[in-house]
Amino acid sequence: MGKSSKDKRDLYYRKAKEEGWRARSAFKLLQLDSQFHLLKGLNRVVDLCAAPGSWSQVLSRSLPEDSAKIVAVDLQPMAPIKGVTSIQADITHPKTLKRILDIFGGEPADFVCSDGAPDVTGLHDLDEYIQAQLILSALQLATALLRPGGAFVAKIFRGRDIDLMYFQLGLLFERVTCAKPRSSRGSSLEAFIVCQGYKPRPGWVPSIINEVFSTEEYFKKMGIERPLIVDLDGEYEEEERVVAPFVACGDLSEYDSDATYTIERSTARVSLDPVQSPTAPPYKTAIELKRKGIIKRT
Amino acid sequence: MSIIDIDFTSEHPKHSIRKRFLDDWISSLAFAQDESLIYIQTAHNKILTLDSTTLDPISTSVCLEQSILYSGAILPLSIDGQRRTLIASGTVLGGVVIWELESQAILHTLSSHEGSIFGVVFSSDGKILASCSDDRSIRLWEVQSGKEIAIGWGHHARIWQLLFVHDNEKLISVSEDCSARVWSWNSESTSLICEQVLEGHLGRNVWCGALGNGEDRSVLATGGGDGRVKLWDIDLRASIDRNTKKYSMASTGFMDPTPVHKRKQEIFKNYVLLNYNHILVGTSKSRLLFFNGKSHTWKVIPEVTVDFYSIIKGFGNDPSCAAIATRDGKLFIARVSDNDIAVECFEVGHLFQGKLSDLLTFTVNTKHYVILETQNPHDPVVLFDDTGKCRAILTVPETFHPTAAVYESRTNILYLGSRHGAVASYTLDFTSDRVEITPNNCWRRVMSEDAITSILLRPSTNSLETTLILTSRGGYFMMVNIQGAHLRQLSLNRLPRCDIEGSSYSNGKLILYGFRTDLFFVWNHTDQYEVLTEKCGGAHRIWHFRMNPDDEDAYDLLYTKAVEVNHVKSSGHRAKFQQSVLQPLIHGREYRGIEFSSKKYNQQLIIATGSEDTCISLNTLDPRTGALTNWGIYEKHVSGITSLHWTEEGEYLISSSGQEELTIWKVTLAKDEGPHIYPLISLPTTCDIPDLRIMNSVTRKLTNGKYLVVSIYSDSTFRGWIFDPTETSFQPSFSGNYRECCLLNCDILVLNDEFYLSISSTDGHLAIWKIGTEQSLGMFTPLAESLLRVQLHQSSVKGSFFYQKTPLSFLHVSGGDDNSLVATDINFANGSISGTRISVVENAHSATITGIARIPGASDLVFVSIGSDQNLRKWKLTPEGISLVDSRYTTVADTGVIDAYSDANGSIVALAGMGMSIWTV
Numbered sequence A: 001m002g003k004s005s006k007d008k009r010d011l012y013y014r015k016a017k018e019e020g021w022r023a024r025s026a027f028k029l030l031q032l033d034s035q036f037h038l039l040k041g042l043n044r045v046v047d048l049c050a051a052p053g054s055w056s057q058v059l060s061r062s063l064p065e066d067s068a069k070i071v072a073v074d075l076q077p078m079a080p081i082k083g084v085t086s087i088q089a090d091i092t093h094p095k096t097l098k099r100i101l102d103i104f105g106g107e108p109a110d111f112v113c114s115d116g117a118p119d120v121t122g123l124h125d126l127d128e129y130i131q132a133q134l135i136l137s138a139l140q141l142a143t144a145l146l147r148p149g150g151a152f153v154a155k156i157f158r159g160r161d162i163d164l165m166y167f168q169l170g171l172l173f174e175r176v177t178c179a180k181p182r183s184s185r186g187s188s189l190e191a192f193i194v195c196q197g198y199k200p201r202p203g204w205v206p207s208i209i210n211e212v213f214s215t216e217e218y219f220k221k222m223g224i225e226r227p228l229i230v231d232l233d234g235e236y237e238e239e240e241r242v243v244a245p246f247v248a249c250g251d252l253s254e255y256d257s258d259a260t261y262t263i264e265r266s267t268a269r270v271s272l273d274p275v276q277s278p279t280a281p282p283y284k285t286a287i288e289l290k291r292k293g294i295i296k297r298t
Numbered sequence B: 001m002s003i004i005d006i007d008f009t010s011e012h013p014k015h016s017i018r019k020r021f022l023d024d025w026i027s028s029l030a031f032a033q034d035e036s037l038i039y040i041q042t043a044h045n046k047i048l049t050l051d052s053t054t055l056d057p058i059s060t061s062v063c064l065e066q067s068i069l070y071s072g073a074i075l076p077l078s079i080d081g082q083r084r085t086l087i088a089s090g091t092v093l094g095g096v097v098i099w100e101l102e103s104q105a106i107l108h109t110l111s112s113h114e115g116s117i118f119g120v121v122f123s124s125d126g127k128i129l130a131s132c133s134d135d136r137s138i139r140l141w142e143v144q145s146g147k148e149i150a151i152g153w154g155h156h157a158r159i160w161q162l163l164f165v166h167d168n169e170k171l172i173s174v175s176e177d178c179s180a181r182v183w184s185w186n187s188e189s190t191s192l193i194c195e196q197v198l199e200g201h202l203g204r205n206v207w208c209g210a211l212g213n214g215e216d217r218s219v220l221a222t223g224g225g226d227g228r229v230k231l232w233d234i235d236l237r238a239s240i241d242r243n244t245k246k247y248s249m250a251s252t253g254f255m256d257p258t259p260v261h262k263r264k265q266e267i268f269k270n271y272v273l274l275n276y277n278h279i280l281v282g283t284s285k286s287r288l289l290f291f292n293g294k295s296h297t298w299k300v301i302p303e304v305t306v307d308f309y310s311i312i313k314g315f316g317n318d319p320s321c322a323a324i325a326t327r328d329g330k331l332f333i334a335r336v337s338d339n340d341i342a343v344e345c346f347e348v349g350h351l352f353q354g355k356l357s358d359l360l361t362f363t364v365n366t367k368h369y370v371i372l373e374t375q376n377p378h379d380p381v382v383l384f385d386d387t388g389k390c391r392a393i394l395t396v397p398e399t400f401h402p403t404a405a406v407y408e409s410r411t412n413i414l415y416l417g418s419r420h421g422a423v424a425s426y427t428l429d430f431t432s433d434r435v436e437i438t439p440n441n442c443w444r445r446v447m448s449e450d451a452i453t454s455i456l457l458r459p460s461t462n463s464l465e466t467t468l469i470l471t472s473r474g475g476y477f478m479m480v481n482i483q484g485a486h487l488r489q490l491s492l493n494r495l496p497r498c499d500i501e502g503s504s505y506s507n508g509k510l511i512l513y514g515f516r517t518d519l520f521f522v523w524n525h526t527d528q529y530e531v532l533t534e535k536c537g538g539a540h541r542i543w544h545f546r547m548n549p550d551d552e553d554a555y556d557l558l559y560t561k562a563v564e565v566n567h568v569k570s571s572g573h574r575a576k577f578q579q580s581v582l583q584p585l586i587h588g589r590e591y592r593g594i595e596f597s598s599k600k601y602n603q604q605l606i607i608a609t610g611s612e613d614t615c616i617s618l619n620t621l622d623p624r625t626g627a628l629t630n631w632g633i634y635e636k637h638v639s640g641i642t643s644l645h646w647t648e649e650g651e652y653l654i655s656s657s658g659q660e661e662l663t664i665w666k667v668t669l670a671k672d673e674g675p676h677i678y679p680l681i682s683l684p685t686t687c688d689i690p691d692l693r694i695m696n697s698v699t700r701k702l703t704n705g706k707y708l709v710v711s712i713y714s715d716s717t718f719r720g721w722i723f724d725p726t727e728t729s730f731q732p733s734f735s736g737n738y739r740e741c742c743l744l745n746c747d748i749l750v751l752n753d754e755f756y757l758s759i760s761s762t763d764g765h766l767a768i769w770k771i772g773t774e775q776s777l778g779m780f781t782p783l784a785e786s787l788l789r790v791q792l793h794q795s796s797v798k799g800s801f802f803y804q805k806t807p808l809s810f811l812h813v814s815g816g817d818d819n820s821l822v823a824t825d826i827n828f829a830n831g832s833i834s835g836t837r838i839s840v841v842e843n844a845h846s847a848t849i850t851g852i853a854r855i856p857g858a859s860d861l862v863f864v865s866i867g868s869d870q871n872l873r874k875w876k877l878t879p880e881g882i883s884l885v886d887s888r889y890t891t892v893a894d895t896g897v898i899d900a901y902s903d904a905n906g907s908i909v910a911l912a913g914m915g916m917s918i919w920t921v
């Protein structure tokens, strides 16, 4: 997230800077909360894919300072936030669950959120698949961590087959809503699933956490599975799909993230540091080689 | 997964497809060596083994290292009669895992890459594994030891796939940087050597590569994000490099049998390539040299003295002959035979007062002609034939310096282009000598004031019209139609940052060539790809280019670099394949505009498309076969297209884009020439905010022949303009502001001579303004509050249309980001406007609705919608409300635009996003 001139004119970006949030994403959680009142009465929460940490900041500001436990998990290291325990881990890794459980001392969580997204490639099928895998990993953690009645929020891409995902979530929660905060650009497919009222599957025994590792097997044990192979030429049952109700959240009087604002010229020129200092991308060596002229455009 | 059974026993191979649906993403597939089994690797690092006849699952094995895979490879080997299947897993975070299916043992974990592994491939002998990752590097590994052998850097973006070629001696990579590269390696170095960069796609990605499976493993196919499939002969570049020759004065002296000794400071000034690779060269020391391309010897042509400023030119596609003009008034005609050259000299200086400054050539049937001119404004332009006879003396218009010439035999007209962008025509039938002629017509500034660098006659099936293609130094090129004194501009286009020096047709494709920064480029405009780029060091140098008229990949380029002449020669790929583009493209990025014209062309429908790649494209569609023909791709906008609309009668096309761009294009539909557009006028910009986008526009023809044009903006403002086609002008008519959001859709409604403007936007509302009458629109008025504002959707209104129900009421149908379809009754009765939602389908799609379009003509109100769930749905609106009629899945991702067309033969829907698809409904 460098600072292009477009960023500088993005009002959410400026507002985040002014209010001390590490990323403009903070407003997404705030706007989701204004609609669903998710952050009321929480004590133990898990913020998955949390770096640079603006959601953790929101959580830390909304939860009671003395009793709350906030665990933030990300692949990337995260600068410390008061009241937040952060662990650097892969949420798809089987050992991560144990590390979170240890911090809670075996107590269940009230709320699990994930704003995780893979590095988008632009290949739609691939991006949607990887995002779905990330959500399933987050969901697996959520089902193992949440108390009955707890809530789960995760970022989704509203592409093809999202209705399959809604169906699976519907088996685990009372209410599943697809929410789009106004601070999320209308031109992007990004939205959030807000799953409220966790209801463990019948026959769910917490011990399976220790038995199985893969997401697939895990959900299979919970009776949520897809057939291994289906003959599309023969007769087969269509997979069940449902559409979660859609809610746009945030007030109409709030900034429109698609609009161009003519903010005063003088302020637009004031240099703003990037809210999040860019993390080291995997291609940093390539950038370095390019800078040295070793990789050239032909 | 699809199994395609192909029967090659008959002359036309028959095939059938068996489809299976798996519970997971498939990373790779392979047949066992005896083809009795199929191995399927899924993204959870699992191998499913199927019986290849019944397709029944036999077993599943899971790798001990459980991870999500971005890529995979399976290599079934047989060692001592035992099945041994090597698996490579390219993981999301944990590098590459090599394991063996039979023992399930992990052989190696290769972890020196950073980021996700996007591609892994084994060499066919199982000795080497190649991998590529998000770190933009390619690595080679010895499978046996797991040792890293070599690393390759060079791609600027993600690398998607790798392929071994040439008996595992070379590697191909394809990348998001839009190139494919060919790599080699050797035991001396740990670096992969990038031998070739293949750039044949537009937009952002080359996704995949495949290799000819026959005898010749040198044919590569690449597929791009642009939808194009292109073939490459990967040996071609090496053969071009092998054949590239360099000549200089220094090298001439070593040639036997008649050594040409270099004079002091003598360099090659000017040259032309002739038949048999003979080259004729004028030197800075007034000598004319002949290089015999057969015997590879040089000789000085005796008794010919050229001078420093002499001009040497060949004759289009007849390389047997060349013309030389010297400043002091000599014209030489040189003719080559297979082993020699003969030069004739003609004194022509007496016809001119000034010094000869330029020479143009053209050919009529087999006869060659030369045009000579001077810088003296009192001198005529004189035309000679190849026997040195003066055939015509042309009077030129004032300040007209010919820079390009073409002769049309059908009409006996000679067209000349000038240094300041003018075109003149002369009637000349060559029935008598030395005629004095004056121009029939002179059209000034046809394209711009840049010099016209070439004029090309467009081969036409229609014998009654003349179509010319003009090119310019400024990078513009234009198609014009000429009928008598009337020159009609059909299209104007440009190659950004290019200096176009010449043009030709090869195999029916329009080829443009010239300089771009330090490159010489050859661009196939019809198929939109670069045939050649050669680092020549910059423009303003001596060069000579010739292409085979039947094969654009067979060409010769000569250019001077330092004191050397480089001769780049390509003999083409015809020996391996006929055409290099198997599947053409229209756009390199996502489509953001699509609309059918109300006009037809030769029974075909006309579709305009616009894209994030900034281009506009004109196509015709055969409604019976679905075949699409592209008639031109236009590059004018500097940012991605946001909307594209025809005027009601199809006379103009209006395009809009970011950076406040809006252009009105004049449409011409010349018989047999296809549809073409010419940019007439663009809207003035209002501010300097670069991301102020014009989101959409709408036009309405007025009774006085002018048009009302409305442009809506991303900063919540909108503006009305009167476009006058006769004056080619814009006049501001009104402007207004709607709250603080991004405007998305607009329509003009007319009731009893009163004009209304409706706008819907990202806030989910529809608002309507009264904007005046035809008379009052001529005077600028700022608009105040809207008369009506009603909420239709929770957030963005992504698509909408109006349908007039009664003289005083309309139905407005809209699709939103909130997955819903809404029908709203807009009623103008009793002098006020009311808007009432009459029908809502809440989950009309499972994700954002990105576009809707009414199917015209149907008796009911029937319409189609498209969503990011990739469903195309057909609906009907009756007094009972909106109901679903049909639903289909489309493979087009990131859909954004849709339009429908109906006539007596039926209805057709075109939708687009990442690609386009056409449906009959």
Ligand SMILES: C[S@@+](CC[C@H](N)C(=O)[O-])C[C@H]1O[C@@H](n2cnc3c(N)ncnc32)[C@H](O)[C@@H]1O
Pocket (backbone or CB within 6 Å): A022, A023, A025, A026, A048, A049, A050, A051, A052, A053, A054, A055, A056, A073, A074, A075, A076, A089, A090, A091, A092, A115, A116, A117, A118, A134
């Ligand atoms: C959009 S950012 C989250 C922003 C954050 N909510 C905030 O407000 O600052 C997405 C994050 O997901 C993380 N991520 C992606 N895949 C992950 C994984 N498998 N495990 C943990 N974190 C992951 C990335 O490292 C990245 O920091």
